[in-house]
Amino acid sequence: MKKEIMIHSTAGLHASLAAKVVQAVSRYDADIRLIYDDRIVDAKSILGLMSLAVPSGENVTLIAECNDAEAAIEEIENIVK
Numbered sequence: 001m002k003k004e005i006m007i008h009s010t011a012g013l014h015a016s017l018a019a020k021v022v023q024a025v026s027r028y029d030a031d032i033r034l035i036y037d038d039r040i041v042d043a044k045s046i047l048g049l050m051s052l053a054v055p056s057g058e059n060v061t062l063i064a065e066c067n068d069a070e071a072a073i074e075e076i077e078n079i080v081k
Contacts, residue, residue, distance in 0.1 A: 001063070003061070004059050005076070005077045006080075007057065009080060012055040013053070018050050020079050021049060025044050030066030030067075031064070031066065032063070032065075032072055033064075034063075035060060036054050036058065036060045062077075
């Protein structure tokens with residue numbers, strides 16, 4: 001499953017937000033990737049997420065490959081709102 005979402009946090013994808021995303025996606029037995037500015041990182045990697053330096057208001061693309069991909073993407077989307 002693939003979906004584009006917006007980072008709404010006023011600080012962008014910062015350390016604590018990245019930590020929440022990693023904590024959430026770690027519960028899924030899935031390959032979940034986040035794409036921003038032609039760079040792809042594992043959504044289970046806090047350093048990978050932070051390295052993207054996604055500012056507020058920017059769109060990112062999530063790709064999840066698992067049985068519960070829709071739930072995983074929805075959870076991430078709720079975190080970054």
